[in-house]
Amino acid sequence: MIKMLKTLTLMTMIAAAGAAVSNAGVDNGDQAPSFALTDAAGSKVSLSDYSGKVVVLEWTNPDCPFVQRHYQEGSMKKLTSAYSDSGVVFLTVNSTNYMDRDANAAFAKKEGISWPLLVDQDGAVGHAYGAQTTPHMFIINKDGKVVYQGAIDDDPRGSKDAAERTNYVAQALDQVLAGKAVSTPETTPYGCSVKYKK
Amino acid sequence: MLSAVVAVFAAGAAVADDSHVHARLVSDFDPVDGGGRFHLGVVLEPEPGWHIYWRNPGGAGLATDVTFELPEGFRAGELRWPTPVSFIQPGGIIGYGYESPVLLAAEVTAPDVTDRPVPVYVTASWLACKDICVLGEARLAAELPLDVAARRRSAAAFEAWEASLPTAAEPGRVSISTTGGPVAAGGTTALVVWLQWSGAPANVEFFPDPGPALKVDNVRTRSRGQLTRVDIDVTRIQGTAEPAQSLSAVVVTTDGQGHRTGRPLTINLD
Numbered sequence: 001m002i003k004m005l006k007t008l009t010l011m012t013m014i015a016a017a018g019a020a021v022s023n024a025g026v027d028n029g030d031q032a033p034s035f036a037l038t039d040a041a042g043s044k045v046s047l048s049d050y051s052g053k054v055v056v057l058e059w060t061n062p063d064c065p066f067v068q069r070h071y072q073e074g075s076m077k078k079l080t081s082a083y084s085d086s087g088v089v090f091l092t093v094n095s096t097n098y099m100d101r102d103a104n105a106a107f108a109k110k111e112g113i114s115w116p117l118l119v120d121q122d123g124a125v126g127h128a129y130g131a132q133t134t135p136h137m138f139i140i141n142k143d144g145k146v147v148y149q150g151a152i153d154d155d156p157r158g159s160k161d162a163a164e165r166t167n168y169v170a171q172a173l174d175q176v177l178a179g180k181a182v183s184t185p186e187t188t189p190y191g192c193s194v195k196y197k198k
Numbered sequence: 199m200l201s202a203v204v205a206v207f208a209a210g211a212a213v214a215d216d217s218h219v220h221a222r223l224v225s226d227f228d229p230v231d232g233g234g235r236f237h238l239g240v241v242l243e244p245e246p247g248w249h250i251y252w253r254n255p256g257g258a259g260l261a262t263d264v265t266f267e268l269p270e271g272f273r274a275g276e277l278r279w280p281t282p283v284s285f286i287q288p289g290g291i292i293g294y295g296y297e298s299p300v301l302l303a304a305e306v307t308a309p310d311v312t313d314r315p316v317p318v319y320v321t322a323s324w325l326a327c328k329d330i331c332v333l334g335e336a337r338l339a340a341e342l343p344l345d346v347a348a349r350r351r352s353a354a355a356f357e358a359w360e361a362s363l364p365t366a367a368e369p370g371r372v373s374i375s376t377t378g379g380p381v382a383a384g385g386t387t388a389l390v391v392w393l394q395w396s397g398a399p400a401n402v403e404f405f406p407d408p409g410p411a412l413k414v415d416n417v418r419t420r421s422r423g424q425l426t427r428v429d430i431d432v433t434r435i436q437g438t439a440e441p442a443q444s445l446s447a448v449v450v451t452t453d454g455q456g457h458r459t460g461r462p463l464t465i466n467l468d
Contacts, residue, residue, distance in 0.1 A: 196289030
């Protein structure tokens with residue numbers, strides 16, 4: 001009896017001692033954090049510019065081998081061309097601390113990125129969303145709520161045939177556009193860690 | 199097929215260097231010992247300042263992968279993972295893995311005692327990171343048994359390896375309970391894992407090993423005397439794998455001499 005009381009007392013003490021610092025980030029169903037960033041071309045871009053639209057956010061870093069593989073395979077271009085007719089907006093965000101606007105402009109030019117590439121060098125927007133990897137994908141529905149977050153697909157090593165891969169973003173977009181619930185709303189993202197400033 | 203394999207062995211491909219990691223094939227196979235069960239694996243040694251990742255890489259990264267190509271009748275068991283370390287990547291992103299040489303290996307069973315050379319391939323692939331990340335791979339080949347000197351080095355490596363693997367705790371050493379469950383589908387559950395120790399460890403670390411059906415974030419570990427509290431956020435990944443009934447983890451205690459011991463845990467989620 002005394003041992004149990006002592007344990008309970010310790011549990012209460014540990015519960016009270018120091019609030020845990022939790023990572024910023026969004027839960028599905030939350031309102032997507034608003035942001036205003038400058039893109040690689042120098043234009044100001046805010047999430048509120050796209051109010052009422054489905055928005056896909058892709059976290060990127062051209063120095064990351066996972067990003068390099070996806071750009072070689074044209075993953076983002078395939079998504080943008082498949083869904084732009086449906087009015088889906090694609091935004092790429094770069095929270096890499098050592099890449100300024102010029103570096104991002106060079107990347108956009110090299111890869112032919114025709115959609116906004118947002119420069120988040122101080123990492124504030126990355127932290128607001130809880131972006132952990134490059135790539136890390138988020139889908140925001142027309143009501144501004146996050147409805148998907150996680151990996152772009154189920155193939156971190158790129159070892160599956162393209163036909164065998166499940167692209168979680170395409171799958172979720174099909175469901176969102178059809179007014180259905182997202183069947184896989186959250187997956188573990190894969191990739192290099194976002195290179196936030198220390 | 200066999201002649202092609204022998205041709206590669208002539209090139210001595212049991213070691214390789216790629217992407218800041220030195221890889222070396224090790225095996226204690228010795229037909230004189232009866233040869234029925236032996237170990238086969240690879241020592242991966244990251245360059246100073248670089249790390250590779252554990253089976254669960256943490257908030258980012260890529261699990262190291264090791265596969266075996268064996269002759270007919272030889273069967274490799276599960277790959278075994280030595281107790282990892284954790285590191286914080288910029289932005290507070292936790293990583294689990296290895297900063298010093300690690301032996302990733304499996305137990306292999308042979309179909310019968312043989313004194314013919316046994317050709318094997320061990321392929322390791324990894325993500326090595328320091329300030330940037332680089333993918334690496336090595337396909338190592340050997341004819342077993344290795345030469346006497348290599349066999350002796352391997353035997354020593356496997357002895358140390360056994361001690362580096364997470365091992366079940368002695369009965370009564372630790373008792374586990376959880377609060378905050380069950381972990382429902384949809385949404386994220388804040389689970390608390392309570393560990394009651396029979397002695398008071400100097401330090402306690404918690405390494406979740408969620409597998410394909412779960413996502414674990416935000417691990418916070420606090421200890422006071424004989425009680426440790428681990429807060430974790432658990433999310434079920436829907437529409438992919440079979441739902442998980444439990445969460446595996448490795449809990450690591452450090453004793454007064456600074457020696458780390460890993461213990462596997464199973465945490466019920468229902």
